Amino acid sequence: MVKTSFCAMLNLSAKAMIKVENISKTFGDFHALKNVSLEVLTGEKVVVCGPSGSGKSTLIRCINGLERHDEGLIEVADNRLTHTSSSLRAVRSSVGMVFQQFNLFPHLTVKQNLTLGPVRTRKLSQPDADKLAMAYLERVRIPEQADKFPRQLSGGQQQRVAIARSLCMEPQIMLFDEPTSALDPEMINEVLDVMSELAGSGMTMICVTHEMGFAKRVADTMVFMDHGEIVEKAPPEQFFSNPGTERCRDFLSKILAH
Amino acid sequence: MTFCRLAGLCCLTLLLTGCSGNWGWYVVDPTVPAGWNNLKFLLSGLYYTLLLSFTAIVISIVIGLAVALPALSANRALRRFNRVYVELVRAVPILVLILWVYYGLPQMTGLSITVFWAGVIALALSDSAFEAEIFRAGIQSIDKGQYEAAHSISLSYTDMMMYVILPQAVRRILPALGNQLVYMLKMSSLVSVIGMQELTRKANELVVVEYRPLEIYTVLVLEYLVLILIVSAGVRWLERKLQSDQRG
Ligand SMILES: Nc1ncnc2c1ncn2[C@@H]1O[C@H](COP(=O)(O)OP(=O)(O)OP(=O)(O)O)[C@@H](O)[C@H]1O
Numbered sequence: 001m002v003k004t005s006f007c008a009m010l011n012l013s014a015k016a017m018i019k020v021e022n023i024s025k026t027f028g029d030f031h032a033l034k035n036v037s038l039e040v041l042t043g044e045k046v047v048v049c050g051p052s053g054s055g056k057s058t059l060i061r062c063i064n065g066l067e068r069h070d071e072g073l074i075e076v077a078d079n080r081l082t083h084t085s086s087s088l089r090a091v092r093s094s095v096g097m098v099f100q101q102f103n104l105f106p107h108l109t110v111k112q113n114l115t116l117g118p119v120r121t122r123k124l125s126q127p128d129a130d131k132l133a134m135a136y137l138e139r140v141r142i143p144e145q146a147d148k149f150p151r152q153l154s155g156g157q158q159q160r161v162a163i164a165r166s167l168c169m170e171p172q173i174m175l176f177d178e179p180t181s182a183l184d185p186e187m188i189n190e191v192l193d194v195m196s197e198l199a200g201s202g203m204t205m206i207c208v209t210h211e212m213g214f215a216k217r218v219a220d221t222m223v224f225m226d227h228g229e230i231v232e233k234a235p236p237e238q239f240f241s242n243p244g245t246e247r248c249r250d251f252l253s254k255i256l257a258h
Numbered sequence: 259m260t261f262c263r264l265a266g267l268c269c270l271t272l273l274l275t276g277c278s279g280n281w282g283w284y285v286v287d288p289t290v291p292a293g294w295n296n297l298k299f300l301l302s303g304l305y306y307t308l309l310l311s312f313t314a315i316v317i318s319i320v321i322g323l324a325v326a327l328p329a330l331s332a333n334r335a336l337r338r339f340n341r342v343y344v345e346l347v348r349a350v351p352i353l354v355l356i357l358w359v360y361y362g363l364p365q366m367t368g369l370s371i372t373v374f375w376a377g378v379i380a381l382a383l384s385d386s387a388f389e390a391e392i393f394r395a396g397i398q399s400i401d402k403g404q405y406e407a408a409h410s411i412s413l414s415y416t417d418m419m420m421y422v423i424l425p426q427a428v429r430r431i432l433p434a435l436g437n438q439l440v441y442m443l444k445m446s447s448l449v450s451v452i453g454m455q456e457l458t459r460k461a462n463e464l465v466v467v468e469y470r471p472l473e474i475y476t477v478l479v480l481e482y483l484v485l486i487l488i489v490s491a492g493v494r495w496l497e498r499k500l501q502s503d504q505r506g
C-alpha cells in the first residue's frame with residue numbers, strides 16, 4: 001500500500017506489472033491463443049470479455065502458470081514465467097486467482113482455507129495467520145462464518161471466502177475468471193461490491209466477466225477477445241460508445257440487450 | 259446390534275452341539291481349569307495377529323502411496339513403473355510370497371530374517387499393489403480445481419498433497435482401506451505356515467495336542483469373526499466422524 005502510493009508520488013506507477021508478449025497456446029491442433037500481447041500497469045484494472053471459447057480463461061490462466069504457453073514471453077512483477085518451479089513460485093506468490101467454481105477446500109473450515117497458504121508458503125505463525133484471516137474476512141464482510149465449512153455457505157459467501165483466501169497471500173495482482181457466473185442473480189452484487197472495493201484500494205486486476213455495469217464502473221481498460229486473439233483494447237468510455245470492430249459491436253449488442 | 263447377532267450365532271452353535279454326541283466342548287470350557295488354559299492359549303495368538311496385521315497395513319499404505327503417486331505423473335517412465343509394480347506384485351500369491359521371503363530372501367541377501375518380519379514384509383508387499391490402486395483412484399477422483407486452487411496460493415507439491423489432496427482422497431477411500439485391513443487380518447493367518455505364533459498357529463498347535471479340531475477351529479473362526487466385526491465397526495465410526503467433520 002505504502003509502496004504504491006509512494007510510487008504514485010514519484011510518478012513511477014506507469015510501470016508494467018504484467019507483460020504478455022506474443023504468446024500462443026494450442027490444445028492439440030486447436031489454437032486457443034494466437035500471438036496475444038497485453039501490458040497491464042501497476043494499479044490498472046483490465047476487464048476482459050468475449051464469446052465463449054475465445055480464450056479468455058486460457059489467457060489469464062497462462063499469466064499465473066496454470067496453463068503453459070507454447071510461445072512468447074510472460075513477465076509478472078519483474079519475474080519471467082518459465083515453468084521451472086522457482087519461477088512458478090515467484091510468479092504465483094505475487095498473483096492471486098479467483099475461479100468461477102470457487103474451488104474452496106471442502107475439508108477445511110473457512111478460516112483454515114484462509115490460513116493454509118500463509119502458514120505453509122509465507123511461513124507465518126498460526127496466530128498471525130489467524131489474525132490475518134480474520135482481517136480479510138472482515139473485509140469481505142463475513143467474519144461470523146470463520147468456523148463454518150464451505151458447503152454450509154451460500155455461493156456468494158463462498159466466492160467472497162475465495163477472494164479473501166487469495167488476499168491472505170497479499171498478492172500484487174488479482175486475476176478473476178468469471179467470478180459471478182456460477183452465482184444466483186441475487187448474490188452477484190455482494191461479490192461485485194467486494195471486487196469494486198478491492199479495485200478502489202489500488203490492486204492491479206484482470207477480470208474476465210460479462211458484468212458490464214461493473215466493467216463500466218471499475219475498468220481502466222476493456223479488452224475484447226475472439227478466436228484466441230485480442231480484437232479490441234480501449235478505455236471503457238470509448239469501448240462502449242464506439243467499438244472499433246464489427247465483432248465487438250455484435251458481441252456488445254448481444255450482451256447488453258439483456 | 260452386531261454383537262446380539264453374534265451371541266445368537268454362538269448360542270445356535272452350542273445348541274447344535276448338544277444334539278450330536280460328536281462335540282467335546284470340554285477342551286475349551288472356561289469353567290474347568292484345563293479348558294480355561296486352552297482358551298487362554300488360543301487367545302494368546304491375538305497379540306501377534308494384531309501386531310502383524312497393523313504393522314503390515316501401515317507399511318503397505320506407505321508403499322502403496324509411494325507407488326500411486328508416480329501413476330499420476332506426467333512422466334511416462336514413472337507411470338510405467340507404477341503399472342509394472344502393480345502387475346507384478348498382484349500376480350504373486352501371498353502364501354508363495356511368504357515362503358519366498360522367509361526361505362529365499364535370507365539366501366539371496368545373506369541376512370537372517372525373523373518370522374515376524376518375513377510375515378510383515380510379505381503381507382505388506384502383497385497388499386501394497388492393492389493400496390496403490392486404491393490411492394490412485396482416490397486421488398484421481400479429486401476435482402482439478404482443487405489442484406489449481408492449491409497452485410494459486412503457491413503451495414509446494416508436498417504441501418498440496420499433504421493438506422489439500424490426500425485428506426480429501428483418504429475420506430473417499432476410507433471404506434476401501436477398511437476392506438484392506440480386514441483382508442490383512444485374515445491373510446495374516448497364512449504366516450502360521452512359517453511358525454508365527456498368531457491365532458491360527460496356536461489353534462493348530464492345540465489341535466495336535468488335544469485331537470479336537472472341530473471345537474478348536476470353531477473357536478478360531480469365532481475369534482476372527484469377533485475381531486473383524488470390531489475392526490469394521492471402528493472403520494465405520496471413523497468414516498462417520500470424518501464425514502461429519504466436513505458438514506460440521
Ligand atoms: N485443457 C484443454 N484441453 C483442450 N481444449 C481446451 C482446454 N482448455 C481450453 N480448451 C479450449 O480452448 C478454447 C478456449 O478456452 P477458454 O476456456 O480460454 O475460453 P473462454 O473464453 O474462457 O470461454 P468461456 O467463456 O466458455 O469460459 C475453447 O475452445 C476450449 O474448448
Ligand SMILES: [Mg+2]
Binds near residue numbers: 056058177
Ligand atoms: Mg472461461
